[in-house]
Amino acid sequence: MLKKSIVYDYNNVLSDRIKSPIGISIEEINSYTEKTALIHKKISERRKKGELPFYELPYKKEDVKLIKNTAATLQKELGQDFENLLVIGIGGSSLGGIALLKALTHPFYNLLSGEVRKTPRVFYLENIDADEIAGLFDILNPEKTVVNIISKSGTTAEPVANFLVVQRFMTERLGKEEFSKRVVVTTDPKKGELRKIARDSGFKTLDIPEGVGGRFSVLSSVGLFPAWIAGIDIDALLEGATFMDKLCKTDDLHHNPAYMNAVIHYHLHTRKGVNIAVLMPYSNALSTIADWYRQLLAESLGKQYALSGEIVYAGQTPVKATGVIDQHSQVQLYREGPFDKLITILSVDNLKNFLNIPALYQEYDGISYLGGHTINELLNAEKKATVLALIKSGRPVIEITVPEINPYTLGQLLFFYEVQTIFGGYLYNVNSLDQPGVEAGKHYTYGMLGRKGYEERMEEVKRFPKRDEKFTIKGKK
């Protein structure tokens, strides 16, 4: 495993280098020097007081031991019967784990034969979609399935509802005792209904450390347990995160990639109207990192109120794209549309495989030039060409390069974005750890389903104006 640093490159946002109405000057960047030092101090103090516990996740050796022991117990108890892991979770409970698995396992992991795969298949049940769930039941044998339900609060409606449905499906076939052996609950160490249920029912448990919110939890048992089950080297993952933590311990903006990235995003948004932040990995394996990042950025910085109480309606909109696929979908807009985007190109120096393009059909000019190159060269050329085409059109581009896709570099990348987000929260002066905007929807749902204490919300739902058919259009048949 190549244990090298990721490289953060902001050359192509600088007005000295790109001709753009939304370039940034070095002076503009340097205007954040003092503020950076100030915020760094605040973060360091909060961290010391234990108010930012996600920072300490790379150092929690005891939690890693518990994860490995839990996996070993399951393997001992179930042996060959541990063929599938079904993870039930949503948002912060699923996006990080999915990103790790996509990046660090075989691209068709669940389709490999058991002999080749060697570790259990892993499925994520996120949505409350009856067709999806029924589909899962068609392919999962309860006898051979372990369920890992993840919910920080222990009451999140979607995973709990899905767990109840899965429990019935499995107990009908297995009985209660065999089912209980196959459940791992990942939740708050003390609080919440799931913790109590796990105690009553004898389910295995893993902890989400206190104060670690869902979207900052990927390096806790939330992401680490499924990753470990799929054979990922979670020690190297945490080692990579540790490396990034050290790198980001400086208050010197020009040596702190996470702070620099936050400053560039913030400045472009608030001073130049760039309200869209695209993350475009040039790698299928890294594509779901962008889904994880979307939540991190959107929920942390998308806030109506500043900490001062002022109404700010903050937040860039994160957009996922995948290179080279989206060259054939989004790049037309990125090059020619409004100057409203900052595009981050995430790419990999060395993939695991090198594939030669054979020199076939040499009589055709439109094809012959490909022969003799590798697929990897083609990918790199297209990536470079896209960056050049974008900057030629005055579109700012940040490039992040990963020397190799492995747990160590992934750990760096995830931690980098977490630190950037915390720092970004201070720039916007918003609370990056809460999500007040999702409460209203939850409460309306409780009201409609008749949860005790939410009767008033049901009344509020009834008071919304009904749909006026005048403003709907449909065909007759």
Added chain:
Amino acid sequence: MLKKSIVYDYNNVLSDRIKSPIGISIEEINSYTEKTALIHKKISERRKKGELPFYELPYKKEDVKLIKNTAATLQKELGQDFENLLVIGIGGSSLGGIALLKALTHPFYNLLSGEVRKTPRVFYLENIDADEIAGLFDILNPEKTVVNIISKSGTTAEPVANFLVVQRFMTERLGKEEFSKRVVVTTDPKKGELRKIARDSGFKTLDIPEGVGGRFSVLSSVGLFPAWIAGIDIDALLEGATFMDKLCKTDDLHHNPAYMNAVIHYHLHTRKGVNIAVLMPYSNALSTIADWYRQLLAESLGKQYALSGEIVYAGQTPVKATGVIDQHSQVQLYREGPFDKLITILSVDNLKNFLNIPALYQEYDGISYLGGHTINELLNAEKKATVLALIKSGRPVIEITVPEINPYTLGQLLFFYEVQTIFGGYLYNVNSLDQPGVEAGKHYTYGMLGRKGYEERMEEVKRFPKRDEKFTIKGKK
């Protein structure tokens, strides 16, 4: 199969109904009445002249016959050996087919056993990602695989390069003759390298009708052949598209859902600064429709130049979200962030499955309210709650409801968005059928790979300023 109309509902964008800085008044909508009639006339005339041939795709019975015959020939020639279809394509050649398959086959289609599935597994190779391709080779047996390469021009670098690599992989095992039997080329009926190669090599061929661009090609053999192989009723799909075509033949804005949707998007973008269009299907099966839509909107309307020659930098940025998953990721931002989004909620009246949530753990208030409801009720309550929470915060919402996910309703939906896009092109006064912004990147790639005639582009690449290490940050190790 329920053959009913989809329902388009724009109640919650109207300033009479939602308190919002970006609501639209009925008067504003009505101000487009004349323009709509004018554009409708133009579209009808161009259509008559054969300049918008995608409109006629639902009526091409001969093409459907050829698709079915080709499938039958393959089944006759290969029998049980036709176990996998590998589709090689990118952008307009892949997104529509992927959307159809995801919507209309089993949610874990490729993981089902052959006896349950009955039709071949289908894989899409889009990216030029060596790890992904090598992974495919681990799971595909060349003897049991049919390759469908799709490229309108016959020279698109990515599918051609991937095809060359796949050809070598398969011929090494099968020999040339057996390989040739297993290839279907979908391309222009007359022009392009792939058409010639198919003729030379005796590959089977399917047509993309002249003048039908990639992103408007889903209802040609591009999307229909893979769909038919996977057992989808493509006749019903085209029947649904025909239904929508008829519905959109009126120039009365208030009865034409596609035109109305274009007007609302355009007006919010150009008059109220709403530069982001979110499409949020509340269904895993419909989620990839949003990927298809992303290309359609971005490439068609994301244009630097108006038809008048004026520089306009047009184009909303389409964003994919999935309900309910993104309630735990994006809705915080959608409710509390800037007023820069129009959100379309796409939902389904009746899923195939209804799943009861069992009344377990009734002693816990945070869980007991779920018991006795169905997963479907929970999904619907959450969708409704999200819409209410959004409009309470003044965020405009369009709702599109599909009575049931089936080929007939899918056909409507796809055609609806195509018509909207064409109409939108006229509102922005841009050419919605070209994509000049992707040429520069292609040419730089050709230059870097040494394609004849692109030497000057290589020189241009060399003239770009090199990366200055001063503006990169990395750690030492």
